[in-house]
Amino acid sequence: MIEVVSRERCITCDRCVEVCPRNVFDAGEDGVPVIARQSDCQTCFMCEAYCPADALFVAPLARPVPPDSPLRDEDHLAEAGLLGSYRRQIGWGSGRTPGAAVAVGPEVPGAPRPIVSRTATTERTS
Numbered sequence: 085m086i087e088v089v090s091r092e093r094c095i096t097c098d099r100c101v102e103v104c105p106r107n108v109f110d111a112g113e114d115g116v117p118v119i120a121r122q123s124d125c126q127t128c129f130m131c132e133a134y135c136p137a138d139a140l141f142v143a144p145l146a147r148p149v150p151p152d153s154p155l156r157d158e159d160h161l162a163e164a165g166l167l168g169s170y171r172r173q174i175g176w177g178s179g180r181t182p183g184a185a186v187a188v189g190p191e192v193p194g195a196p197r198p199i200v201s202r203t204a205t206t207e208r209t210s
Contacts, residue, residue, distance in 0.1 A: 086119055090115060092158070
C-alpha cells in the first residue's frame with residue numbers, strides 16, 4: 085500500500101497520478117501529489133515504478149502500516165534505501181540493468197534455453 089510521497093525528492097511530474105489505476109492521488113496545491121484515497125490502493129507498485137525521482141514508497145502490504153511505523157518515516161526509508169526500491173529492483177531508470185535481463189523463471193518445455201546478459205556481450209546460460 086502506498087505510504088510515502090517524498091516532498092524533498094518529488095519533481096512534480098504527476099506520473100504517479102497519471103499511472104495509478106485506482107486514482108489514489110490528488111494533485112497537491114504545491115504540485116506534490118497527495119495520497120488522497122490510500123484505502124483504494126491495490127499495491128500494484130505502478131506509481132513507484134514510474135516515479136523518475138524515486139520519491140515514492142509502496143509497502144508490500146494490503147493494509148496501511150501503523151502511524152508510528154518506520155515504513156512511514158521518510159528519513160528511515162531513505163537511509164534504508166527503500167524510497168524507489170521497487171523501481172530499482174525492476175531495473176527502471178538511467179544506469180540500471182532491466183530486471184528482465186537478469187530474471188530467472190521456470191523452464192518452458194520445448195523452448196530454447198534463456199539468454200542472460202552477464203556483461204556487455206550476451207551469452208547463453210549453461
